[in-house]
Amino acid sequence: MAAADSVSKVPVYKLYGEHEQWLTPDMVHCESIADRSKLHDWQIKLHQHHGLIQLLYLRGGSARVCLDGEYFDMQPGQIVVVPQMCVHGFKFAPNAIGHVVTLALPLVQKLTQDIGDAQAVPATPRIYQVGDGDDAGKMNMGFSSLHAEYLGNGAHRNALMEAMLIAILVWLSRHEAYASGEPAREGDRGRQYFRHFCQMIEDDYAGQHSVEHYARRIGITAAYLNVLCRQYVGQSALELIHQRVVLAAKRNLVYTSMTISVVSYTLGFSDPAYFTRFFKRQVGLSPKEFRKRAATLLE
Structure with a gap:
């Protein structure tokens, strides 16, 4: 089978396992790694998203990720950025903890405009090492606060979520990725x-x-x-x-x-x-x- 045919058969989801639109017109979705992966035996099979970009922060445990045909072993303290239409999948250890943030492309563009850096979100897959100390504290707080706000209904919820996302993206823009998936060569x-x-x-x-x-x-x-x-x-x-x-x-x-x-x-x-x-x-x-x-x- 030709490579282009293979990729064309990879399912395209709004969120993994879902073909339906989100219930409300929110442009961000935030959940723990366990929320979805434990429903699929801790394995998210190869798929892709149209119009969505994902950030996965592995705070604890381990995982193996496929990004456009390349495989990487993830360790605690790493963030993977998955651009739209990147064919990706995950195999998590049952002890994996962390967050998965899904952003609609219009929100990504607004955030990068607010930052003033169109390259703050890479166009190809990237994996970043958070490390220990101050950086880890910032990312833990950023993702945890984002998740809490997402689940809540407090005043100025959207503004605070965007502030947390900007903080995360600025951190990414200041750090070099330690690994990257090459864009799929087919088609x-x-x-x-x-x-x-x-x-x-x-x-x-x-x-x-x-x-x-x-x-x-x-x-x-x-x-x-x-x-x-x-x-x-x-x-x-x-x-x-x-x-x-x-x-x-x-x-x-x-x-x-x-x-x-x-x-x-x-x-x-x-x-x-x-x-x-x-x-x-x-x-x-x-x-x-x-x-x-x-x-x-x-x-």
């Missing part, structure tokens, strides 16, 4: 096209651009762009564009007091009624119904 050009497409969506999702527009800017046909999207994530290019618009709409509906009309104009819709029909077709609820239901979930 390099196709994967670059796909990543470029995802980045262009992120940069201008409110522009209401067509698939043809993006394909033309990349220098490929719309048909080939659709082939790549289906190969890597099992969805069409248009579905990915719509998903990003819907995510922005959900966040505006939940976390701002914008009227539905203002939300629609912000996202490039000239007609609020059309936005309402679009949103209901994508989500199954009208914007008003979604806002009401989300409010009960976040109480």
Whole structure:
């Protein structure tokens, strides 16, 4: 079997073992290593994420990680950064403790902009050694505080979580990775096209651009762009564009007091009624119904 075919069959998850969207439009998810891995006999099989970046902090115990075909033994005090579409998997010892933080790409870009360093989150897999002493104390506090805030509902929760994430990312930017996974060699050009497409969506999702527009800017046909999207994530290019618009709409509906009309104009819709029909077709609820239901979930 060709390498590109092999990677195209690696499952793409929102979170490991889940195909469904997150219940709320949060852009961060935080859990302990045991929360998910013990449900899978401490083994997370090879998979990849679209639009998500993960940080795994192994605080105790041991683990073996695969990053785009390369295997590494992890020891306590190490952090692995897994970029989107990196094929990865873990085998944990039952005594492994630590945290797994999953970040949506829009949040990552906001954080790196706040830091003023676009390279604060590497584009290829990296493993960092925290070490002992002051550094270990900072990382333990950063990940533990982030997890506690994630589970809680205190005032200014999102702001404090972002502050913890910035602290973690700044630490990473100050340290050299001791090991790195090389990018998968299969279908390099196709994967670059796909990543470029995802980045262009992120940069201008409110522009209401067509698939043809993006394909033309990349220098490929719309048909080939659709082939790549289906190969890597099992969805069409248009579905990915719509998903990003819907995510922005959900966040505006939940976390701002914008009227539905203002939300629609912000996202490039000239007609609020059309936005309402679009949103209901994508989500199954009208914007008003979604806002009401989300409010009960976040109480």
